[in-house]
Amino acid sequence: MSTDSTSFKSWRHDAVRIVEELFPGAPREHWDLLLDLRAGLLRGDDWxxxxxxxxxxxxxxxxxxxxxxxxxxxxxxESLRLEAGRGNVVPLRNILMRKHRSLADIKRAVSREVFEHDLDAPAGLAGELRIVER
Amino acid sequence: MSTQTATKQKTNAVVEGLQTLLADTYALMAQTHLAHWNVEGPNFFQLHTAFQAQYEELFAAVDEIAERLRALDVLAPGGLKTLAKGSRITELAIEATPAKDFVAHLVDSHEILLGNALTLREASEEVNDLETQDLVIGRIQVHQKTLWMLKSFLKNL
Incomplete structure (x- = not known):
């Protein structure tokens, strides 16, 4: 686990705190999801x-x-970016402003946009997209 | 440390606090003005009008804070670059932005300013600078009230 005190970045600390503050106002049926989000931010190994x-x-x-x-x-x-193969980096800012419901939705949309602007891009680009920490 | 040195350091904390309050207020005024211009959507008229009232109030406050610095025989900082350097308030990108994001950004900006204003209130109390303390308490009240309004807008009842 990459959460020792030296590698645990302050943005993740802030994000974990925000998630923790969500619990009192969230219906109990969503607590497991919030716990998973909190754990993902703490681990920082699978964006x-x-x-x-x-x-x-x-x-x-x-x-x-x-x-x-x-x-x-x-x-x-501010802290993550989407790598779209062949050196393409897509800023997450505008993507997250849209109301995508899953990462698969995002990958399909980005893959389509990259393909439209770069005709040499492979049609199955969605499989190459991944979220990484800056 | 001599009593005189300690008092000077505390007075410096008041001056630095006022300079930060001035920079924060100016930055917040600019962000509120930007929101006034660029907000769009079904709540346009309501937010456009509210943002105008807020940036006009902030404009008057900038003058009051700068003149308090002059009353303490300190030159007031000015100019966009100088004031931007003195504030931690971030700037919105110039792009289509959901109305609620403008409000959320202003909430965060008011909270940054409020945190610094609370520190200044303590610093001015320590040196018995009641006039600065009075000014800052007035500013704190304005920002707490604006935060209440902005946060109320974001609630979905």
Whole structure:
């Protein structure tokens, strides 16, 4: 696990704190998802999965908790990026402003956009997309 | 440390606090003005009007804070670059932005300013600078009230 005191970045600490503050206002049936999001942020070793869980939490809770999800979105867009193969890097800022429901949705949309702008890009680009920490 | 040196350091904390309050207020005014111009959507009229009232209040506050610095015989900092350096308030990107994001960004900006204002209130109390303390308490009240309004807008009841 990459969460020792030297490698645990402050943005992840801030994000974990925001997730923890979501619990009292969230229905109990969503607590497992929030726990998974918290664990993903703490581990910091699988950003594809963590972003997918963030999107699932957002879909269920953002309407009632806009401010914490705005803050989480800002932290994620400042700290993560989407690598789209062959050196393409797609900023997450605009992508997360849209209401994608899962990482698979994002990958399909980005793959389509990259393909439209780069005719040499492989049609199966979605499989090459991955979220990495900056 | 002599009593005189300790008092000077505490007075410096008040001056630095006022300079930060000035920079934060100016930065917040600019961000609120930007929100006033660029907000879009079904709540346009409501937010456009509210943001105008807020940046006009902040404009008057900038003058009051700068003149308090002059009353302490300190030159007031000015100019966009100088003031931007003095504040931790971030700038929104110039792009289509959901109305709720403008409000959320202003909440975060008011909270940064409020944190610094609370520190300044303590510093001015320590040196018995009641005039600065009075000014800062007034500013704290304004920002707490604005935060209440902005956060209320984001609630979905």
């Amino acid at each position: 594809d999965s963590t972003l997918d869980i963030f999107l699932a939490c957002r879909e269920r809770l953002e309407e009632e908790q806009y401010l914490p999800f705005y803050r989480l979105r800002r932290l994620l867009t």
